[in-house]
Amino acid sequence: xSELTGLYALWLRxxxxxxxxxxxxxxxxxxxxxxxxxxxxxxxxxIEGISGTSYTSFIYPGILAMTVLFGSLFFGLYIIFDRRVDxxxxxxxxxxxxxxxxxxxxxxxxxxxxxEIAMLMVLGALFFSIxxxxxxxxxxxxxxxxxxVSILSVGLIIGSVMTSPEGFGLISxxxxxxxFFLSGALFPVQNLxxxxxVFVVINPVTYAVDALRTVILGIGxxxxxxxxxxxxAFAVAMVLIGTQxxxxxxx
Amino acid sequence: xxxIETRNLTKRFGKLTAVSRLNLxxxxxxxxxxxxxxxxxxxxxxxxxxxxxxxxxxSANVGGFDVKRDPSKVRHSIGFVFQDPSSDDxxxxxxxxxxxxxxxxxxxRNINEKMDDVLKLVxxxxxxxxxxxNYSGGMRRRLELARGLLHEPKILFLDEPTLGLDPQTRxxxxxxxxxxxxxxxxxxxxxxxxxxxxxxxxxxxxxxxHGRVVALDAPDRLxxxxxxxxxKLQVKRPNVAALKKLGYxxxxxxxxxxxxxxxxEANKHLQEILKRVGEVENVxxxxxxxxxxxxxxTGSEIRDQEGxxxxxxxMMNSNR
Numbered sequence: 197x198s199e200l201t202g203l204y205a206l207w208l209r210x211x212x213x214x215x216x217x218x219x220x221x222x223x224x225x226x227x228x229x230x231x232x233x234x235x236x237x238x239x240x241x242x243i244e245g246i247s248g249t250s251y252t253s254f255i256y257p258g259i260l261a262m263t264v265l266f267g268s269l270f271f272g273l274y275i276i277f278d279r280r281v282d283x284x285x286x287x288x289x290x291x292x293x294x295x296x297x298x299x300x301x302x303x304x305x306x307x308x309x310x311x312e313i314a315m316l317m318v319l320g321a322l323f324f325s326i327x328x329x330x331x332x333x334x335x336x337x338x339x340x341x342x343x344x345v346s347i348l349s350v351g352l353i354i355g356s357v358m359t360s361p362e363g364f365g366l367i368s369x370x371x372x373x374x375x376f377f378l379s380g381a382l383f384p385v386q387n388l389x390x391x392x393x394v395f396v397v398i399n400p401v402t403y404a405v406d407a408l409r410t411v412i413l414g415i416g417x418x419x420x421x422x423x424x425x426x427x428x429a430f431a432v433a434m435v436l437i438g439t440q441x442x443x444x445x446x447x
Numbered sequence: 448x449x450x451i452e453t454r455n456l457t458k459r460f461g462k463l464t465a466v467s468r469l470n471l472x473x474x475x476x477x478x479x480x481x482x483x484x485x486x487x488x489x490x491x492x493x494x495x496x497x498x499x500x501x502x503x504x505x506s507a508n509v510g511g512f513d514v515k516r517d518p519s520k521v522r523h524s525i526g527f528v529f530q531d532p533s534s535d536d537x538x539x540x541x542x543x544x545x546x547x548x549x550x551x552x553x554x555x556r557n558i559n560e561k562m563d564d565v566l567k568l569v570x571x572x573x574x575x576x577x578x579x580x581n582y583s584g585g586m587r588r589r590l591e592l593a594r595g596l597l598h599e600p601k602i603l604f605l606d607e608p609t610l611g612l613d614p615q616t617r618x619x620x621x622x623x624x625x626x627x628x629x630x631x632x633x634x635x636x637x638x639x640x641x642x643x644x645x646x647x648x649x650x651x652x653x654x655x656x657h658g659r660v661v662a663l664d665a666p667d668r669l670x671x672x673x674x675x676x677x678x679k680l681q682v683k684r685p686n687v688a689a690l691k692k693l694g695y696x697x698x699x700x701x702x703x704x705x706x707x708x709x710x711x712e713a714n715k716h717l718q719e720i721l722k723r724v725g726e727v728e729n730v731x732x733x734x735x736x737x738x739x740x741x742x743x744x745t746g747s748e749i750r751d752q753e754g755x756x757x758x759x760x761x762m763m764n765s766n767r
Binding site: 204287292 | 497499519522523534537542546547550
């Protein structure tokens with residue numbers, strides 16, 4: 197019981213901070229919109245659509261995944277700042293299990309992320325001619341949640357061992373961008389040369405993009421069963437490693 | 448009844464022994480001080496008692512539970528105010544308290560009254576809805592204190608609670624701490640390197656140096672134990688040997704041109720001392736202070752702390 201109220205407390209903290217940091221919400225929407233409007237229109241105007249959809253529509257699911265990648269990974273990394281103001285100490289000292297603390301963080305981050313994604317879905321429907329049915333909207337949110345839990349865990353794992361924010365740039369270059377570019381978010385994966393294809397298929401984010409594209413646009417390469425299997429395995433693995441990393445984290 | 452009892456409590460960091468075979472007993476409702484220079488092992492001791500770090504050796508019983516076997520039960524019965532503020536500065540004071548209550552499993556039925564109570568106790572009622580970001584250092588400390596009390600701990604650990612605060616705020620905090628011990632019967636363990644603080648607050652205190660307890664008693668009795676008054680002399684070429692022959696000179700300590708003597712019935716013997724010691728430039732005589740006690744046992748004047756914390760903190764920082 198006390199673990200549950202503790203979980204609620206940790207979630208509440210994240211949610212309150214999220215509500216206050218309005219600028220964070222706005223800036224989290226700007227980047228995906230720039231990709232859609234400028235990159236999508238720019239490149240889209242010199243290529244004919246892909247698989248019967250406009251280029252902007254084609255990358256829309258990929259941009260959703262990208263928003264999760266950046267938002268969730270950095271959310272996890274932010275525990276470094278928690279540590280600096282020592283709020284983390286207050287939490288780590290509380291009579292709560294480290295697993296609870298981990299899930300509190302994940303739930304808080306997922307709540308923030310889902311709100312951002314929901315806004316992007318509305319914007320997509322209004323301005324980028326993306327058509328959601330109730331079913332496809334629910335499926336989209338489910339896929340996003342699964343991806344979010346994985347990426348939040350990755351961020352928290354890195355954040356729990358990282359000691360200063362100086363490494364943030366490194367994480368962007370060596371984790372986020374490779375995961376993003378190799379996910380097929382911006383191009384179809386079928387016609388790639390085999391050396392590149394290898395990297396794409398071992399990237400778990402690829403399957404999230406594929407699942408999103410299947411659900412939203414009806415075009416996909418691997419099929420939903422495989423997509424979900426890979427994503428679930430990835431999420432479970434990251435959560436397990438994450439809870440262990442939190443147990444080892446020093447006060 | 449002992450609320451805290453340690454047996455040969457020891458903490459080693461690699462080759463360094465930060466706390467060495469510590470044996471302490473603290474009774475219910477007592478304000479117990481840990482006094483020592485930087486790196487003496489105060490914070491490390493506190494951290495072990497509060498289950499923040501595991502002991503390397505020995506055992507400690509806090510509030511009836513063993514810190515090694517039942518850390519979670521220990522945590523329920525203690526409150527901890529850190530050296531560095533640990534409240535969330537994006538949230539308001541009251542929100543910080545509310546989250547703390549949730550995390551510590553406080554009975555939420557009359558949580559609002561409880562929060563009102565502790566806020567009033569530390570004088571933050573009028574600022575409770577402001578974000579902690581806008582609080583001054585003293586207000587943050589008071590908020591931490593309020594938070595530490597919210598779950599009604601039997602034992603409260605205060606790690607350098609007045610470090611870096613202005614004298615007025617410090618005085619305020621002392622009043623609160625006293626009030627806690629008398630009104631709420633909370634047992635308080637406090638680390639400090641401020642002599643007056645230890646003198647004012649503590650029922651008993653342990654002077655710690657190099658991880659060992661070198662003296663343990665009530666402040667007044669520690670002073671009495673020195674066995675006399677203190678005479679401070681500035682002498683160019685002091686004749687220490689002659690002084691040591693005098694029976695009433697209990698202790699001689701020399702630091703450059705300054706001699707610190709502990710002398711019984713000093714007013715009676717001052718003349719004789721002045722006659723024998725050599726060419727005296729300056730004399731000062733007074734009753735012993737806690738600082739003299741400290742000097743007597745540690746052989747060094749307490750070094751001023753720059754707010755960066757004690758040994759434990761530096762260990763943690765060097766790992767960062």
